[in-house]
Amino acid sequence: MKTPKPTPARVVRRILEVADTGMLAVDAHGIILEANTSLCQMFGYTRDELVGQSVGRLLPADLRAAHSRYVRDFANAAESERSMRGRGELTGCRKDGSCFPLKASLSKYRENGDWILLASLHDFSEQKQAEEERVWQATHDALTGLPNRALIRERLANALERSSRHGRSVAVLFVDLDGFKPINDSYGYDSGDALLKQAAATLEAQLRPDDSLARMSGDEFVILCEQIDDPVAMSTLAQRLNEQLRQPFVVNAQEVFIAASIGVAIGDGAKHSADEMLRDADAAMFAVKRQGGDGWRFFSGDLHEEARQRLALTRGLRVALERDEFSVLFQPIVSVTSGRVAGAEVLLRWTPSDGPVSPAVFIPVAEKTGAIIPIGAWVFRQACLAAARWATIFGEAVPYLSVNVSTRQLDDPALADVFEATLRETGADPSRIVIEITETALMDDVDANLRMLRRLAELGLRAAVDDFGTGYSSLAQLLRMPVSLLKIDREFIDGLDKRRDSRIITSTVIGMGHSLGMRLVAEGVETAAQLAELSAHGCDYVQGFYFHRPLAEEAFIDIVRREIAPFLTAPDDPLYFLVYVSEAVTPPDQAALAQLLDTSRQRNAALGVTGILLYQHGCFMQMLEGRRSVVEGLIAKIYRDPRHHTVRISARGALSRRIFPEWSMGFRDMSELPGTPDFDNWRQRTQELLALADDPATSFAFLAAFAQPLNPPVGLPA
Structure with missing residues (x-):
């Protein structure tokens, strides 16, 4: 007589039914005894379609045998509960043939001397998708969708490990766009982002299917090429990349132009690490950049020494402040x-x-x-x-x-x-x-x-x-x-x-x-x-x-x-100004004026005197400012100078601050003023310097107006 199959007790069936997660009851041979509503909805079956069937129906065909052995092993084991996490990712198979990731745990109890196994199943498709998105975001550039620095470094490390086993080289090309920043600044960040996407697509179009392209940061990209037998292939690729990036790009209906500086490093896992390869390619790119960009260069021994020195400098700079260097x-x-x-x-x-x-x-x-x-x-x-x-x-x-x-x-x-x-x-x-x-x-x-x-x-x-x-x-x-x-x-x-x-x-x-x-x-x-x-x-x-x-x-x-010692004044010798006019005995030519000005500047600089000299048709007007004793001494010498006659003081007195703090002797030739309008039709009489000196206030204001200060002086205070 055939022994009837065990069935879950009524309490267990009630538990299965009210549970909000998918649950199954199976016997020791993996035959489904009961399935709750949540599980039926998860897999797309009715209860009647599942009861009496092998639990393997809920798994892909290639996993059924292994899973059957696992169930029997658990039924015969001493433990009463087991999580299936240690077996790696489980995969469920729906009635329509679609598969999805599962998490599962098992427990068991005896019913009339036979083992009944309870399986709790969780569909974690959404969690897995979210996790995959987090991983993608952590390893890819959000703008271009390319691998980022962390991922390309990991891929490079793996490539170098493979190269040490197979004896074939790995190449890294470090690409830095020339002329990107001015375009980004001129047209805005949205246009800059669009240009980076186009540049990335241009680079990717030149690569082999197995090559990797990554965006490091800003306008920097890295290309990883494996199984390199001939460096010439990399020089050809670099030249091709240069040529393609010189072609015009269209951004927001505007045609723009960029170029690229490309550094190439070739190595293998027996001699190089991922960081060394990236550093070497970066050093070669930097050398191209310094020479004006828009080109490529292999990393060389000279660049290696330069890179080594730069690394030493980098380490030294980190502690230079602490060491008071x-x-x-x-x-x-x-x-x-x-x-x-x-x-x-x-x-x-x-x-x-x-x-x-x-x-x-x-x-x-x-x-x-x-x-x-x-x-x-x-x-x-x-x-x-x-x-x-x-x-x-x-x-x-x-x-x-x-x-x-x-x-x-x-x-x-x-x-x-x-x-x-x-x-x-x-x-x-x-x-x-x-x-x-x-x-x-x-x-x-x-x-x-x-x-x-x-x-x-x-x-x-x-x-x-x-x-x-x-x-x-x-x-x-x-x-x-x-x-x-x-x-x-x-x-x-x-x-x-x-x-x-x-x-x-x-x-x-x-x-x-x-x-x-x-x-x-x-x-x-x-x-x-x-x-x-x-x-x-x-x-x-x-x-x-x-x-x-x-x-x-x-x-x-x-x-x-x-x-500044000559410019410092004492209470008994205060800051003083003097304005005078005179006529030249013989009107000087340009050479004589230049000589006069040079002599005055040297003398005044030594004496701490500042001021300005105007010349017009044989007449001079000059303002001197400095210590009173020095200014009085200078005017006495001017009186005795045989090149002058009719020397006349227009104004003199104390000053609170210098008008011409930086001019040991400013100079303006008023005889001819190029570029001025024609005033002949308006002239009633000519206001010569000698006549202007009759009005001391106007003379002072006229001379002071030459003191430049569209902006306050950045040197000695005005």
């Missing part, structure tokens, strides 16, 4: 008209234990690694401390300080807060501190930099554009910036006395800067001829070895103290 020097900035020091550029120096490192070497590394942010904050603090010290020494005659700020610092949203805290802590006068930013850095992200500069201006700091003339700024963009100084790049100064184009550019920049109310500083002045050209074009300040090399603070203070 940085110092600052001060490059004097000299007023062209007075010849006196008006300010100083703060220059960073690094001297680790094994000897000094050139700023040209370590500053680019600091910028690339981000170390420039804490280092730049330290330099600004040194400038503020110096400004506070100098204010107690020089008073109103204190020179201004100019501090370089890099692109990486401008991108730091905390920059203004750090500077504000430093100013408050040190007590430095922000109006005596100028922030120098290179033209290309300033225009790198115009809107963001404009916001940062305005924030710095709110703190009282002023801004200067360094290396002006070498970038791509437009006049319209420059007008938006709160800039008070333009620094003419040394490239133009070097050819000033040799090349006509340098003279034209320099003269144009000076004229444009003055028309915008800015002062001009020429960098790299090394000869008297260069200084003469700059003086003739009206440049305000110069810096360079012709006057001073970078100085330690003590030496800088000594120079300024000696220079």
Whole structure:
């Protein structure tokens, strides 16, 4: 007689029915005894279709045998409960043939001497999909959908491991887009994102099916190629990528152009790690970038040494501040008209234990690694401390300080807060501190930099554009910036006395800067001829070895103290002015006027006298200002000078402050004024300087009007 199949007790059937998860009761042979409503809905069967069938019906065919053995093993085991998580992912199979992921647990009990197994089944399709999405987001770039830095590094490590087994090389191409930032700034971030997507698609179209393309960050991409036998194939690929990226892209109906700098590194797992391969390809790309971009280069032994040195510098820069290895020097900035020091550029120096490192070497590394942010904050603090010290020494005659700020610092949203805290802590006068930013850095992200500069201006700091003339700024963009100084790049100064184009550019920049109310500083002045050209074009300040090399603070203070000594007044010898007119016995020509002016400037600079000289048709009008005893002595000499006659004083008296603090002797020739309108039809009589001197107040106001100040002077106070 056939033994009847056991059936679950009524209590168990009730539990199965009310459970909100899929549940089954099966016998020790895997035959389904009961299935609740949740399970039937999960798999798409009715209860009658399942009861009496093998539980294998709910699994893919290739898993049924293994699962049957697992059920029998559990039925014969001593344990009464078992989670199936340790078996890896389970897969369920619906009535329609579709599969889905499952989680399952088993328990068992005896019914009339036979084992009945209860299986609890959970469909975790949604959880698995969410997990897969989280993994994808963690390993892919959201904009392009490409693998990100973490995933390409993992793939590269795996590729290198395979290469060490198979004896074939792996190649990494590091691609950096040239010219992307200006397009991003000009057309907006949405257009920049669209361009990155197109560039990514262009790169991917040139690759083999098994190659990997990843977006590292910004406009940087990495290509991974396996099973490389011939490096020539990689040079061909790099050339092809360059050619494709030179083709025009269309963004928002605008045709735009970019290029790429590509570095290529080839290696294998026996000799290279993933980080080394990425670093080598990056070093080769960086070398292309420095040579102007739009090209490719293999990583070489020279670049390896350079990369090794850069790594050593990176490690050293991380601890340089802690080890107190940085110092600052001060490059004097000299007023062209007075010849006196008006300010100083703060220059960073690094001297680790094994000897000094050139700023040209370590500053680019600091910028690339981000170390420039804490280092730049330290330099600004040194400038503020110096400004506070100098204010107690020089008073109103204190020179201004100019501090370089890099692109990486401008991108730091905390920059203004750090500077504000430093100013408050040190007590430095922000109006005596100028922030120098290179033209290309300033225009790198115009809107963001404009916001940062305005924030710095709110703190009282002023801004200067360094290396002006070498970038791509437009006049319209420059007008938006709160800039008070333009620094003419040394490239133009070097050819000033040799090349006509340098003279034209320099003269144009000076004229444009003055028309915008800015002062001009020429960098790299090394000869008297260069200084003469700059003086003739009206440049305000110069810096360079012709006057001073970078100085330690003590030496800088000594120079300024000696220079301003003649300008300091005592109660018994107060600040004094005098206006006089005279006629020349013999009207001088241009050469004689130039000689007269040069002599006056040298004499006045030594005596601490400032002022202005006007010349018109053989007549002179001059304002002198300085200590009363010195000014009175000068006018006495002028009375005795045989080149003058009818010397007459128009006005004299005490001054509270100088009108021409930086002009040892300004000069204007009023005889001919090019570019002025024709006034002949309106002239009733000519107002000569001799007649103007009859009205002292008007004479004083007329002369004072030549004192430039579209902007307050950035050197000695006005």
